[in-house]
Amino acid sequence: xxxxxxxxxxxxxxxxxxxxxxxxxxxxxxxxxxxxxxxxxxxxxxxxxxxxxxxxxxxxxxxxxxxxxxxxxxxxxxxxxxxxxxxxxxxxxxxxxxxxxxxx
Numbered sequence: 001x002x003x004x005x006x007x008x009x010x011x012x013x014x015x016x017x018x019x020x021x022x023x024x025x026x027x028x029x030x031x032x033x034x035x036x037x038x039x040x041x042x043x044x045x046x047x048x049x050x051x052x053x054x055x056x057x058x059x060x061x062x063x064x065x066x067x068x069x070x071x072x073x074x075x076x077x078x079x080x081x082x083x084x085x086x087x088x089x090x091x092x093x094x095x096x097x098x099x100x101x102x103x104x
Contacts, residue, residue: 002027003081003093004034008102009071011078012039012063021071025060033062074098 004010004024011021017039026035042061048054069078072095079097086092093102 004070010036010068011071012067013069014067028062032065034065035060035062072097073100
């Protein structure tokens, strides 16, 4: 079970977007990277196609997982992740900061 998953709210720990938070749109486990909505924006030149206009567009670039931390469900600050096995045998992620379960 991964500590960060698609749909999680994460906080950026290092880099030009330090302190900002966003939702994980895509995980890249082989590269240890994630795509986070509104974080690590880069400008890209785009050629005109039938469906899109030409020009310079802003899009998210992947960010390394070591620079991300899951946001605590209680206060939104960065927290580490632990695991807990419930009575019915399912494994859930738990925020080390507050002890709350992380949905997802």
